[in-house]
Amino acid sequence: MSEKTSASRRAFLRTGLAGGLAAGGAALAAGAARADDPLITDLEAQPWTQYLGDGVDAAPYGLPSEHEAHVVRRNVAWLTADPVSSVNFTPLHELEGIITPNGLCFERHHGGVAQIAPSEWRLMINGLVERQLVFTLGDIMRFPRVTRAHFLECAANSGMEWRGAQLNGVQYTHGMIHNVMYTGVPLRHLLEEAGLKGSAQWLLPEGGDAAGMTRSLPLEKALDDCLIATHMNGERLRPEQGYPARLVVPGWEGNMWVKWIRRIEVGDRPWHHREETSKYTDLMADGTARRFTWEMDVKSVVTNPSPQAPITHGHGPTVLSGIAWSGRGAIREVHVTTDGGINWHQARIEGPSLDKSMHRFVYEFDWDGAPLLVQSRAVDSAGFVQPTKNALRKVRGVNSIYHNNGIQTWAISSEGEAENVEIS
Amino acid sequence: MSEKTSASRRAFLRTGLAGGLAAGGAALAAGAARADDPLITDLEAQPWTQYLGDGVDAAPYGLPSEHEAHVVRRNVAWLTADPVSSVNFTPLHELEGIITPNGLCFERHHGGVAQIAPSEWRLMINGLVERQLVFTLGDIMRFPRVTRAHFLECAANSGMEWRGAQLNGVQYTHGMIHNVMYTGVPLRHLLEEAGLKGSAQWLLPEGGDAAGMTRSLPLEKALDDCLIATHMNGERLRPEQGYPARLVVPGWEGNMWVKWIRRIEVGDRPWHHREETSKYTDLMADGTARRFTWEMDVKSVVTNPSPQAPITHGHGPTVLSGIAWSGRGAIREVHVTTDGGINWHQARIEGPSLDKSMHRFVYEFDWDGAPLLVQSRAVDSAGFVQPTKNALRKVRGVNSIYHNNGIQTWAISSEGEAENVEIS
Incomplete structure (x- = not known):
């Protein structure tokens, strides 16, 4: 290491020192006191240094440490009377960074998890199109794909807070959110294949689950940045997140991100189906309800x-x-x-x-x-x-x-x- | 939707159309032929639309679909005679995007997986320092933390290719790599706590596993961008990746990213230990070996x-x-x-x-x-x-x-x- 490098390193150290000490002062005192801790000085007190642990054949698909068994999605009993049409919550207080691991992404189902073999999945595009089309998963994988990180937040996240502080934990007050790196095909590619008729203005994506989840989606949003996603955080979608394919509607309320997507009908006006009228609308003080609140606010x-x-x-x-x-x-x-x-x-x-x-x-x-x-x-x-x-x-x-x-x-x-x- | 918006949408559609058709032409033909596919037209042929599936109480920590059971880390028999000192490979051909899911990150062990309870983990900094320190995990969590995505590639990745094409699969030729979003504490904060003596030039990070893995690390790199990482892709490190804390050495060969890190000795010259002399050095045609090839090339x-x-x-x-x-x-x-x-x-x-x-x-x-x-x-x-x-x-x-x-x-x-x- 040259003199020059060494000098600039020392200058850097001096600059960095204040920040380090400000944050670590207590650790310094505690750390010095632990210099004789047998957990570092005595190898007998550290049995893991003495035995050969699991080999590379132990877990073809790995799992968290047993010491992290408390880091799980959790329900709130009084919110989850019927688990097939209910919600659980991401343990936000146990996570760091910006990626939510797939095993901890909160779930919201309206008819439980549909189990669909990739070979049996189909996606139909019908309605105001030149050509009614049915895609297999293999077809989807032949279109240009993109990769993007997006949060998915349920419209009802923090919903219990309207009337005052009720749930004592960030997992429950804010845990209906996850953030995932998706890979998928821009929906516009599929719509272009089908050929939109001049009167096309709205889409009705429909899920393959027993709830047959449907939501009206403006065509403009679909053409802008919506995806038919096949992968989350590198691997295939998880079953509870719509395997083998779900709709991704960046920035908009989670209910619109239709899972197990099976059909997209093209129309000229919104449908006003159940999940966008009796639910997912904001009921105002005067008893009227706001129609369509799509974007999730800051x-x-x-x-x-x-x-x-x-x-x-x-x-x-x-x-x-x-x-x-x-x-x-x-x-x-x-x-x-x-x-x-x-x-x-x-x-x-x-x-x-x-x-x-x-x-x-x-x-x-x-x-x-x-x-x-x-x-x-x-x-x-x-x-x-x-x-x-x-x-x-x-x-x-x-x-x-x-x-x-x-x-x-x-x-x-x-x-x-x-x-x-x-x-x- | 205003006329103006609609016009710009049509312009966008025309622009986008060529790309879509170029990529999806075959899907178009195939898709049109499938319009009567019972897997989309007949609900009886789609049993998942007829039953209520698993609820939100089914899997507190979720797992991949059973249809993805083939997506696992795999060994190569003739490379893995002894699984506690061996390697397995990331299934790169099954992944998309840039994140490697934690369960599929390749493993390389020299003495198997150390199992360390967070409460029993210690990190000592000793040698050429003003104050010998021992940190607990609680201490580490009080320092400023950062979040960064980095690849980890084993120096031996593609190593069998030197003498010609040998392994028939990208999982085996290139699968000793993963890419993870880490959260951790910059190592420089901890070194500043201990106080570096003027003669300090090198570090010797040491693992808590039975192999007692050690590598010489130039101080300059440690002060630049190395981390003591506690989280990967949002959650705590996995046991096979060094739980509860590992060294992250961005851009440098994976062997230096000491797992289950227990000690960092500060010195004035490299140690030339086993894993940087007999191993992880490039043996040239004339029989001499290159000393230290740290950076992983493009x-x-x-x-x-x-x-x-x-x-x-x-x-x-x-x-x-x-x-x-x-x-x-x-x-x-x-x-x-x-x-x-x-x-x-x-x-x-x-x-x-x-x-x-x-x-x-x-x-x-x-x-x-x-x-x-x-x-x-x-x-x-x-x-x-x-x-x-x-x-x-x-x-x-x-x-x-x-x-x-x-x-x-x-x-x-x-x-x-x-x-x-x-x-x-």
Whole structure:
């Protein structure tokens, strides 16, 4: 290593040191005290250094450590009376970065999981087209494919928060979201094959499950960025996520991302089917309902600390971590507060910032052990700012269970315990 | 929809149409013929539309479809006599996009998988430091964390190709690679805590497994971009990937990414331990060995079609898909040929282009059914061009099993079968 390199390295070290110490001061004290810890000094106390472990033949498809058995999708009993038409929740407080592992992506079914062999899957395009077509999966794989990361959020995510803080855990308040790298075929390629008639304006994608899920989709969105996806995070779709093929509708409410897709009817007006009239519409204070709220608004939440993930290390350097997303583009900024909004700090966005994809933010601070009121507030690339819950209620009342993107508050006690609260 | 919008949509359709038809012409013909397929017209032939499937309580941690049971890591018998000190391979031909799912990331062990409870994990930093420190996992989680996608490639990936085409499948020729979104703490933060002495120039990271894996790592690299990673693709590391913490050495050979990391010794010169002298060095034609070949050179391979993934749909529109990566940065361009290098075409890079991360490329072409010689050639952001195997052999001979980044050739028969071949 040359003198020059070494000198610039030392300069770098000096610059970096302050940040390191600010965040790690407590670790320094604790770490020095542990210099005689038998778990590092005594090989007998570390049996894993003494035996030959599992070989490469042990698990052709690997699984998490047994020490992570608590990291699972979970139901809320009073929300899941009938598990085939219900929901479970992503354990957001156990995850980091921006990718949701396939095994932990929340599920929402209306008639349970359809089990379809790839060889038996078909996709029909009919209605206002020049040629009614039926594609096999093999046909789909011959079209140009793209790869893109997108969040999928259920319209009802945080829905219980309209009437006040109810569910004590970010898994339950915000866990109807996942973020996945999809590979699939742009829907426009398939529509172009069929040939759209001049009057074509709307699509009706239909699922192959027992619920026969249907939603009206404007043709313009379909031609813009919708996909028939076959892969998630590198591998084939999981059965509960629509295997072998689902619709991907970037940035729009999850209910429109029809799973086990079997048919797309082309029409000239919306259908107003059950899942877009009696459900997934915002019921206003005056009893009327908003027709079609597709785009998911800018939103964020602190995942750590949170009720399921208290601060257990006492005062001193503490990492606050969270997620942010917007159906209108990327996240430009995330601000966090630890004092209920008196002071706001800019958080650092970590990992790729991608369009209509989850973003990770982190903020390091020195906790003095006093109680905290933690919040995050995101701003998207379209300029939208995440509102307070009360600002939302002023406009929309509290009848709805959908489209709540309000700012979430966690109260942290001096013991580090976290609780879902609201502040005026 | 306004007239203006509708007009621009039609303009868009006309533009897009050519691309769609070029790729989907065959599907069009086939699709039209399937309009009466009972698998779409007859609900009785689609039992999954008739029953309620599994509910949200069925799989707290989800798994792939039973129809994907063949998508697994696989061994090569003659390379894996002893599975605790051996390797298995990522099924690249079954994957798409840029993320490798955690369950399919290839494994390379020297003493099997260490099973370490998070509460019992320790990391010591000792040697030329002001303060010898021992960190717990809780300590690590208090430092600033970052999230970054990086490929990990074993130095021996494609190693059997030095002496000619030997393994008939991209899983075996190129499957000692995976690409993961890591979250972890920059190693420089921990070194700053310990305080580097002026003479510090090298590190010796040591694993907690029975092999006690050690490698010499230049301090400059450690301070630049190395991480102590705790999460992969959102969730905690898998046991076979170093749970609860591993070293991440972006762009450098996989052997240096010490798993189950337990100690980092700081010194003033390299140690020349077993795994960097008798192994992981390039043995030249004259019998001397290169000391330290850390950076993984620019490389690419076509994953589909390939010997395990023949073309089964006959002639017509065909999608060629592959992966490219470089330890020196991002991938700038990938060229593909289907005629053994007479004509080269620029492939489309799909998905995020990230530093020292896998890239996906695709190229659509109309196969006339004649035999093909398929190759890909990547160029990285540092300007390096992937060489032919013969160009490599001219410089390095054929004694080595390491660092082969040569251009791979698949011969495709008129039946669509693919074979690993070499062309002069």
